[in-house]
Amino acid sequence: MHLILKFFRKNQRNFLAILCVVSMVTFVINLAPGGLGGWTKTLGAQAAGTIEGVKFTQDQMTAAMQEWALLRQLGYQDPQHPTDHRPLVAALLDEISGSIAEQEINKNPRTFFLMLQEARQRGIVVSNEELQSVLVNNIAPETIPTDQQDNVEPAVSDLLVARAWLQRQLQVIKVTQPYRYMKLATEGQAIVLNVESFPASQYLDKVPDPTPDAIQTQYDAFKDTEPGDYSAADDTSGNPSANLGFGYRMPERRKVQFIGLESDDVRRAAIATKSALDWNIQAVDEFRTNRDDYDSREVPVPATQPSAELDQTMPSTEPTTQMSVKKLDDFDQDFLLHKELVLEDLYRRAGSELSDKICRKITDAMNQGYGDWHDAENSNPTTLPAAAAEFASMDFVTSLSKSIQDQFGILPITGDIDQFKTNAELAALDNIGKTYVIGQNGQEYPFALYAPTLSIWQPSQQVQDFTGNVFIFRVSGIDPSHVQPLSDVKDQVAADCKRAAAYQLALAAAKSFLVDAKSVGLAAAAKADGLVSPTKTDEFLPYQILNSQQGATIAPLILKPVSVRELAQGAEKLIMTPATTEPSTAPSATTRRPTDLIQLYPDADAMVAELSMAMQMWGNYGVPDENTVMLRQLFAQREQLIQALCDYDTLSQRVNFVLFETKPATAPAP
Numbered sequence: 001m002h003l004i005l006k007f008f009r010k011n012q013r014n015f016l017a018i019l020c021v022v023s024m025v026t027f028v029i030n031l032a033p034g035g036l037g038g039w040t041k042t043l044g045a046q047a048a049g050t051i052e053g054v055k056f057t058q059d060q061m062t063a064a065m066q067e068w069a070l071l072r073q074l075g076y077q078d079p080q081h082p083t084d085h086r087p088l089v090a091a092l093l094d095e096i097s098g099s100i101a102e103q104e105i106n107k108n109p110r111t112f113f114l115m116l117q118e119a120r121q122r123g124i125v126v127s128n129e130e131l132q133s134v135l136v137n138n139i140a141p142e143t144i145p146t147d148q149q150d151n152v153e154p155a156v157s158d159l160l161v162a163r164a165w166l167q168r169q170l171q172v173i174k175v176t177q178p179y180r181y182m183k184l185a186t187e188g189q190a191i192v193l194n195v196e197s198f199p200a201s202q203y204l205d206k207v208p209d210p211t212p213d214a215i216q217t218q219y220d221a222f223k224d225t226e227p228g229d230y231s232a233a234d235d236t237s238g239n240p241s242a243n244l245g246f247g248y249r250m251p252e253r254r255k256v257q258f259i260g261l262e263s264d265d266v267r268r269a270a271i272a273t274k275s276a277l278d279w280n281i282q283a284v285d286e287f288r289t290n291r292d293d294y295d296s297r298e299v300p301v302p303a304t305q306p307s308a309e310l311d312q313t314m315p316s317t318e319p320t321t322q323m324s325v326k327k328l329d330d331f332d333q334d335f336l337l338h339k340e341l342v343l344e345d346l347y348r349r350a351g352s353e354l355s356d357k358i359c360r361k362i363t364d365a366m367n368q369g370y371g372d373w374h375d376a377e378n379s380n381p382t383t384l385p386a387a388a389a390e391f392a393s394m395d396f397v398t399s400l401s402k403s404i405q406d407q408f409g410i411l412p413i414t415g416d417i418d419q420f421k422t423n424a425e426l427a428a429l430d431n432i433g434k435t436y437v438i439g440q441n442g443q444e445y446p447f448a449l450y451a452p453t454l455s456i457w458q459p460s461q462q463v464q465d466f467t468g469n470v471f472i473f474r475v476s477g478i479d480p481s482h483v484q485p486l487s488d489v490k491d492q493v494a495a496d497c498k499r500a501a502a503y504q505l506a507l508a509a510a511k512s513f514l515v516d517a518k519s520v521g522l523a524a525a526a527k528a529d530g531l532v533s534p535t536k537t538d539e540f541l542p543y544q545i546l547n548s549q550q551g552a553t554i555a556p557l558i559l560k561p562v563s564v565r566e567l568a569q570g571a572e573k574l575i576m577t578p579a580t581t582e583p584s585t586a587p588s589a590t591t592r593r594p595t596d597l598i599q600l601y602p603d604a605d606a607m608v609a610e611l612s613m614a615m616q617m618w619g620n621y622g623v624p625d626e627n628t629v630m631l632r633q634l635f636a637q638r639e640q641l642i643q644a645l646c647d648y649d650t651l652s653q654r655v656n657f658v659l660f661e662t663k664p665a666t667a668p669a670p
Helices: 002-010 012-031 035-044 058-071 088-097 100-107 110-121 128-137 146-172 177-187 200-206 212-222 263-271 276-289 291-295 331-379 386-391 394-408 423-427 447-453 486-520 522-528 542-547 561-576 626-646 648-654
Strands: 047-051 054-057 075-078 081-087 189-199 253-261 298-302 321-325 413-421 436-438 444-446 470-479 580-582 590-592 595-600 605-616 657-659
Touching (some): 047 058, 054 058, 058 110, 058 146, 075 088, 081 088, 088 100, 088 146, 100 626, 110 146, 110 648, 128 146, 146 626, 189 200, 189 486, 189 561, 200 486, 212 486, 253 263, 253 331, 253 447, 276 291, 276 331, 291 331, 298 331, 331 386, 331 394, 386 394, 394 413, 413 423, 413 470, 423 447, 436 447, 444 447, 447 470, 486 595, 486 605, 542 561, 626 648
Antiparallel strands (some): 047 054, 047 657, 075 081, 189 605, 253 413, 253 470, 436 444, 595 605
């Protein structure tokens, strides 16, 4: 022992130096993210780039991308309705940025990493109280992958940081006064137009048949264009007829097969699973459990009786019942009052469960068949096994429909669209043409836009229409877009040549007429030129037409949908055009109404329009009030700002993002 103490005393200075070094290393390690593991991982990682001159590692960037992949899998639940889930990203991020931020990150997951870096540069933090509230109350546990339990908290924390960053940036939006006046003028007025049409059809007899050279020139100009494109601009295309929608490239087309369930059939089958007595017993239990909810909903009750002074001999046209909220103290009587409402809820729930069960069976069968077919196709595409060959035919759908009928007593709807259809033709199909699919962001995508995302024979997700019918379909054939040979479309090309020349004559006549109309007025100019009297439109709201997803009309004009929108756009410009005042020897000058040329390309119609009447319509016809118009401007400004904030290239420039390696980091698929 004496020798040991003597050794320590002799080397005391060296031992103290070693102890200091160990203490310093331990202190620094504790400061590193993730403790020792995080520090050693950082030390061992190679720098991948810099942000504002500060190096970061590939591991740091990949970690953020992996967080985003995990966040896309998590579900958000409302504590009041724990069984109703929606994507966590949609619940926390989309409510701030719409779907813009989510879409930008999905396009390039590095964007999430850069967002977090900029947020931290700006000192944005999230309180632990807010984080724990979301983790405890809002994360749907069943959506957490079993191997990702420990990663949920840091991922959600970073999502909340990105959300707070967006919220702070969006506080700068203001409404400008000039824009305010413009929006009030255009969105707040219903208008009436006087129009004089110059359609190409009226000038066709003045156009000679095209020469072979003219046909070839027309074909060469539009052979690589799909028909129906009315957006080409005259001044950039070099062809004054480019806007008329000519095109001789056949668009990509598809065949489809589908199997589906009519909601009425499912409802009847669901009701038939129990006797009336059993439904009534279940209804009593349902009402007892949720009585307060049912008592707060409207039910049919006897309508107010007419006054005794009225002539009781006259037949009454008043309804005998009316909808109203009513609660009775006696349980039995209260149940009878709400019985039909309760039963309807039970029937709807049972129908939904049955529909989901059948759709799962259909989906499982189609996915299994698709997997077997895909494997066989990859191994030996020239000789397919019988089962795989049957899957790639309508016989598979027919057989599947029969098995569903045998098991559930419901005959599904089936269809085989065996002729190639464009997207527009797919949208016009009965049954499935009006369906839509719900995307991960909660948005609805029409069937015709969803179908092109599927490979041949790949089963779709469940799609539905607005009446509750559901379908599962597959693409059974694809005809790629291709240029049609001149020999196949020669007659159409010749007709288009004449139509283009006729439209130029109509346009020239309209421009000449416009000069007179601006000088003497539309009606006087038409009379002087021997034209038919101008047509007066019904009252319409340009902003409603331009903001509606449904086809609109402007009576009594008969126009194609795109032409209706073009006329509405031209009408908005007329609203903002000041009236002109012509000098006159009379005591008062003559005021001319705003008049302009509006080209309706889909109808090949050069139309001269005069603003007949414009009326402020605040509070009428569904027109928004002034505050709503301003809110719409705020939303437009928000979208522009969010796009700038979340755009990868713009964000990279803002944080001086420099990537040393050209090989991109990848995140696992959600």
